Amino acid sequence: MIRLAKPWIGEDEQRAVAAVLESGQLVQGALVERFEHAIAALLGRRHAVAVSSGTTALQLSLKALQVGPGDEVLCPALSWPSPAHAVRVAGAKVRFVDVDPDEWNSTAEALREARNGNTRTAIVIDQFGNPSRAEQIREALGALPIIEDAACALGSRFASGPCGSLGKVSCLSFHPRKILTTGEGGMCLTDEDDVAERLRMLRNHGQLGGEFVVAAGNSRMTEIAAALGLAQLQRLDEIVSRRRELAALYRAALGGEMGLQSTPNGSESNYQTFGVVLPQGHDRNAVCKKLRERGVEAGLLSFAIHKLGSFAGNEASLPMAEHIAARGMALPLYPQMRNAEVDEVVRALRGVLNE
Ligand SMILES: Cc1ncc(COP(=O)(O)O)c(C=O)c1O
Structure with a gap:
């Protein structure tokens, strides 16, 4: 079986x-x-605050920015549910924003249009490691605080700097599907001393200077996880460049045959996930099943979060997120994958689509 993803763990x-x-x-x-x-x-x-997962990083970021009941938070509709769930957990309302048909991220225009008088912050996702249009979004949102969900985007670059540099708080994940892994783990990044102080307090039972000043949980990272992360960090450049090489092979083979995610000019993706949107007339789940039978582990690409049971009753119609969620498929990609295995995946995929 050619695996969908596999962390690179060595001696x-x-x-x-x-x-x-x-x-x-x-x-x-x-x-x-x-x-x-x-x-x-x-x-x-200026500051990094390690926590127990990418989801926790988002939850603590919202808390540190004092987002709560009565507030609305803009959130791309196409993603893993964590960012939208984090808003709900904070007691605030999610306003879902559709995504661009080519880049699969929410655009500056869409975010600006969705904003209203109750909007307290915008979550901006660099989906599958593909950089958002950071400069345009910053300009469009002005003083509105941004939480950048860069869970997938370590090693990716905006034209203006690394992903993870956009948000008032930017969040990373170190889950095994991500670029570097610590098992489970996450991190919040910020340049603001007071935000960093609140994040450190919130991850550690609400303690500040030895006093318990707010009621909060335990979201700390272990030393075991950090040791793993430090060792992984030594491989970051190699991991990202190998992922780019493999993605280039896929792009050369599949471009024109199906929808691929495009990267804004001047930016660079780390290809945390290589997604394709299947052509009309193919049932994604059936294609995944047949690929597995041929020894290729492919999977569902992502979710239209507003359609999930956790948002039952949400009437929003966000056609691009719904289209990509219905027809999107993730193909195997991990640093130790061989070029010949990309050819095998492409052959198997063509075989299934032409059946
Ligand atoms: C965009 C995005 N945000 C947040 C998360 C959550 O990260 P974690 O699994 O570390 O909680 C994920 C995980 O897949 C993700 O893809």
């Missing part, structure tokens, strides 16, 4: 984790701090 990662286990210092400590400094430096941010 360095195993040694780093074993050393933590031997040390007996397992929860947030020196390694978490080193991992935070390394990511902050990489993305040119």
